[in-house]
Amino acid sequence: MKIAVLRHSLTGQHGGMVIAGGSLGAVLATGTIFLAFLDGDWLTAAYAVWMLGWIIGPVFSGGGDESLRPEFFAMLGLPAHRLAVGLLASAFVGVAPAVSLLALSGLVVAGARQGVLGALVAVPAMVLQLAAFVLLSRVAVAVLGMALRSRVGAVGAAVVNGAILAFLGQGWVFAVALGQGSGIPEFVRYLPSGWGLLAVRGDYLALVALAVLVGLLLAAWAALLARRAGTTRPSTRGRRPMRARSAQDAVMAKELRAWTRDLVRTHQLTFALAYGLFFASAPLVLGWPGMLPWAGPIFIVMAAAMTANQYGDEGTALWLTVMTPGVSDVRGRQLAWLVAVAPVALVVTVALTAVNGGPWPIICAVTLALLGGGAGLVPLMSVYGLVPGIDPARRGGNPLRTSEDDGSLTGLAYLMLVLVAATAAPAAVVAWMFGWLGVPVGALTGALCYWGLGLLAGRRLTAQGPELLHMMRTGRRPETKSTFQALDMPKGAQTVTYLCWGLAMIPLFPQGIVASVFLVNGMYEHSWFLATYMAPGLRWPTAVGMIVIGLALLGTGWGLMRRYRQKEVTA
Structure with a gap:
């Protein structure tokens, strides 16, 4: 069922966004694999970021991928644990799990650097680590969904999510404060995201701990699925009547x-x-x-x-x-x-x-x-x-x-x-x-x-x-029809128009208008503004020339549009 849903959803605008997101994820996953060739805990830190992405990401994207909702199977009478296992299996089908599995293949590289045994251990570690990521995401969404059934829960969950995302964005502050500005804090390697790498490096108890964690998360998710029903309950407290005059x-x-x-x-x-x-x-x-x-x-x-x-x-x-x-x-x-x-x-x-x-x-x-x-x-x-x-x-x-x-x-x-x-x-x-x-x-x-x-x-x-x-x-x-299709513009003219409009902003605003403001205030050799680096006699000509170039590009794009619009009118 999940494969069929995925196959039919990869069309149109949504399919384009999925492909673009998957491509970006593949680039990030490739960069993660590259970290496996480096010494230190860089790969551990990268997997911690991937884990946080799985936990926090669904909170800001409508609860994550729920192509198959638990409500769809409510009439089948399946036990909660069986439903959880089936939904977990379907959760591995998708672009995000595939990209994450590609990133986790860095465990194989790290294991191969330790020897043949390390490479063999990396295979179950990859599967268990991905299962942990997916289940952490599902449990986090389920817990937050339960919290959103009351006002206190909604506020509390929002405070926690805001704090996590804000501190993640300001991670450099805490790294510097802990005296770890040039390295990775030691506690990162002991997070669940690093247990697979610990197992690959010879600490096989970490692999057992990872399997136990997956089992506990699966049990927790099954319990939460059993309680999942109904909708959010709005507040029913009395409200003072609002009288509108218009x-x-x-x-x-x-x-x-x-x-x-x-x-x-x-x-x-x-x-x-x-x-x-x-x-x-x-x-x-x-x-x-x-x-x-x-x-x-x-x-x-x-x-x-x-x-x-x-x-x-x-x-x-x-x-x-x-x-x-x-x-x-x-x-x-x-x-x-x-x-x-x-x-x-x-x-x-x-x-x-x-x-x-x-x-x-x-x-x-x-x-x-x-x-x-x-x-x-x-x-x-x-x-x-x-x-x-x-x-x-x-x-x-x-x-x-x-x-x-x-x-x-x-x-x-x-x-x-x-x-x-x-x-x-x-x-x-x-x-x-x-x-x-x-x-x-x-x-x-x-x-x-x-x-x-x-x-x-x-x-x-x-x-x-x-x-x-x-x-x-x-x-x-x-x-x-888009504007270009309505005007029957050929592909070449469309490309030129797009390029003119896109490129015009660079010389017109930053290199022209903003650079002129800097010259008025005597700010020279500033950032990447070309006019501020020129000789005194060429500063203002450069800024004015950039403005002219930007306006010319805009004029070229609008000229092409007007040309085909006139052809449509005369036709």
């Missing part, structure tokens, strides 16, 4: 109720806050509080990324919006998002910036810009990059799984991280160079993003509402 207020009131009652949203928002606080406070281990002021901005960016699929997460409830034209649904959602995020972000930012003693201008400018950028991009990306989700009432025993297309959901989150951060770039540059002047720039940028991007999202929702609802119900995007 359609926009009604949407905002409905959204605020969703923010307080949906435990998945509670988990997402708490995770974003925990990640920002832990990530910014990690350098305190070294006695450096300089990152504390950035906890608020990091929280805003992460909150936007976690909630970027608002319409998709609500499933077919979109029909309510489609059937009531004129309701300011987007504006209401924007206000509700600001009410949920802005107060917490402002309190955290002001408090931690005061603790650090600044820098006030750039922090204030960036925070204002990010709040407006997040409020504008969340609904915009939700309608333009909508990922069909599961209706909240049908989420099943895994509340983390809000969409059938986890790959697209993860890609949308990563894209949001970049786009939301980019909205603060102009304010950050101005504040860095001119101080408090960046604050009004940040406020203006945020206001424009809020108004402009919200307007675009509203127009898209009004024009494409039925199509979006169809996609939500069927899980399939309407078959529409």
Whole structure:
């Protein structure tokens, strides 16, 4: 069954993303194998990262691969342990297990360096280590799914996940603090991820311990499967009535109720806050509080990324919006998002910036810009990059799984991280160079993003509402021609247009506009900006020339588009 599901899923956009992810994973796995040829504990550290990826990754991708859900077999009456064994066997079928098995083949290389016996021991060690990775992932998702059935559990799980991911991203801090800045901490080799390598190197009790761990994890997963049933239970505490004076207020009131009652949203928002606080406070281990002021901005960016699929997460409830034209649904959602995020972000930012003693201008400018950028991009990306989700009432025993297309959901989150951060770039540059002047720039940028991007999202929702609802119900995007296909552009012209648009950004912005800003402020020989390294008489000609080149490339691309558009009109 799993092979059939996998074979039929490797098509279209989802198949392209799976192939791209598998290719990237294969590159990382090859790099891991290379570490097996090095002395020291580098391979041990790499396997620790792979283990953390298996544990943490599914938390941010809708609960991992659940092509075969336990609920599908509920009517068969299978014992829990038998169902767990069967699902474990099917879990080995997929791109992620294949890539991980390739990375674990580094155990064979490490064993061969020890001798023939080491190479032989590496074979069962590979299988047991992969089984441990898969089971750790399944148990972690199951435990988190159980936690998301209560508000306390949802908050606690979010704090733990945020701390783990933040400390993983700031691992260098703890390595330096432990005096291990040039090597791998010794405790890493004794983590379960290193037991296979210990067995290969002659400690055969580690192989026995690995087999026992797999058995215990399998038993734990079977017990959790037996308890897995139903859906998340929303809070039933009494709520003070919300009275709306307009359609926009009604949407905002409905959204605020969703923010307080949906435990998945509670988990997402708490995770974003925990990640920002832990990530910014990690350098305190070294006695450096300089990152504390950035906890608020990091929280805003992460909150936007976690909630970027608002319409998709609500499933077919979109029909309510489609059937009531004129309701300011987007504006209401924007206000509700600001009410949920802005107060917490402002309190955290002001408090931690005061603790650090600044820098006030750039922090204030960036925070204002990010709040407006997040409020504008969340609904915009939700309608333009909508990922069909599961209706909240049908989420099943895994509340983390809000969409059938986890790959697209993860890609949308990563894209949001970049786009939301980019909205603060102009304010950050101005504040860095001119101080408090960046604050009004940040406020203006945020206001424009809020108004402009919200307007675009509203127009898209009004024009494409039925199509979006169809996609939500069927899980399939309407078959529409791309702009190039509509204009009947040949492949060569498409390639040239893509290259012109892609390459134009490099000379136009960093090598042209940004380099000019550096020249105005007397910043020479700075980073990779060519104009700052030229002789005095060639600096400004170089910067202006780069701007001209960028504009010329953009003009060439648009010229080709206009040429074929005119041909279509005359035809």
